Amino acid sequence: MQWANPAAADADAIGLWHLTAIGQTVVTGLVDPDYPRALAVVGSVAGITGDVTITGTNMAGETITETLALNGTTAKAGTKAFKTVTGVVLPVQTHAGVQQVETATAAGTVTTAGRAKCVITADGMPGSPWHVPFDVESGDDANDIAAALRAALAADEIVPNHFDVSGDNAEVVLTAKTSAANDDTLNIAISDGEGEGASVGVTTAATSANTTPGVADDRVSVGTTDVLGLPYRSAHNTVLAAYLDNTQDAGPTVTVSATALELNTIDLNSALNGKAVDAYLLV
Template sequence: MAYPVDLKKVKSIRSDAGTIVSAANLVVLEIPAIAAVVADTAGVKTAVTSTASTSVVTTGIVNPAWPRALTATAGGTAGDIKAIQVIVEGTNAAGDVITETLPAFTVDTAGTVQGNKAFATITKITIPAHDGTGATTAIGFNEKLGIPFKLSRNSVIAAYRSSAKEGTAPAVVINASALESNTIDLSSALNGTVVHVELLV
C-alpha cells in the first residue's frame, strides 16, 4: 500500500540566481464541521461533585472530534471552591501519552481555566478535593484546535471558516518538539461549520 510522501523532509531548490534555498510544501488542513464546534465547558466530562478526597475519573469521558485544548470549570457553591489544579492525561494526535496540569481555580469563585495542549483522547482526569461538597468541576474544550505538525515557525498563511477567509490572522502557537503544543485559534468563534487552514511545512 502506497502512502503520501513525508512532507517534513527538507528539500532544496536552486534559485535563478544560482543559490540553494529550502523548499516548502503547501498543506490545507480541513477540520470538518462536526469537529469545528463552539467551545463547550462540559464537552469532555459533565460536572463532578466534589468529595472529601481526590476524584479520579476514567469513565464517562467524551473525546473531542478533533484534537482540542481543554478547560476546567468550577461551579456549584462558590464558598466551597478551592484553588485546586485539575490534571488531565491522554494522548495527542500521534497517539503519544501526554499530561497537562491546568491552571488553579480562584478561591470561592466560579469560573473556567484554560489549557493549552491539544488532546486527541482523554483517559484520566484527576480532580483534587475542594473545600466543600457543594463545589463541582466540569471538563470541556476551548477554541484552540490542534495542528498535526511540529512547527518551528508560524507558517500559517490563512484560515477559513465556512469558506470565508478570516479577516484577522488566527492566534497560532508552535512547538518544534511537542506535537500537542501546536495549536490554532481562529479570530471568529467556531460555529459548527468546516474550517480550512493553509500552512507551509
C-alpha cells in the same frame, strides 16, 4: 488542512463531576473531543480551588498530561491539544454541600373526618405546586394530622423522588435528596381539603420553616476551547490564512513547538460554530 465541523467550545464536553472530601481519579465516562483541541476546567461556584490533572493522547497517540488550577467560576484554559482523554484527577472539595431541610408544623383538632390537603412548592419538582391529599379522622390532634401527612408524602408518586420525608410529633420534615443552592420557594402548606368529603378542624399552616438552608456542592467540569490542534511540529508559524465557513478569519493565533506536537495549535479570531475550518500552511 480542514476540520469539517468543529463544535463550539463546550464547558463540560469531556465531563462534569461533584467534588468530595476525598480526591478522585476518573477513568470512565470520559468523552473525547470532536477534534484534537485544547481543554479548559471550571468550577460551579466562586472560591473553588485545587488542581485538575488531565491525561490523554496527542494526535500522534503519545501520552500527554496537563495540570490546570481551578479559579472558582473563571475558566482556566490549557495549551495542549488532546485527541483523547483517558483520565482526570480531581481535587478535594473547597465547600461541603448541604441538603436543604424544610419543616412544617401541623395544628388543630379534627372535628369532621375527611380529606385534608398539603401543597408542596419546590423549584424543579414536576407539577409544583404539587397537591397531596391525605385522610384524617375525627378527634385527630396535631400529632395525628402530621403522622397522616408524613405517610401520604412518603407514598406519593413525586415527592419521594426529591425529598426524604421524616418528622416527629406535629412536625413534617422534607430533606432534599441532593445538595443544592437554597430553594427560597420551597414550602409545605397544610389545610383542610375542599368540597365534598373535606375535613374540618385542620388549622391552616400556609408557610413552613427553612430549618436548614441548602448549599450547593462543588462541581468541576472539563470542556473544550476554540483552540484546535495542528498535526505538525514546527519551529515557526507557517499558517498563511484560515477560514471559517469559507469566510477568511481576521487573524488566527498560532502557537508552535518543534518538540511537542500537542503545543502546535491554531485559535481563530472567530468562535467555532460547527462550520468547516480551513487553514492554509507551509509544511
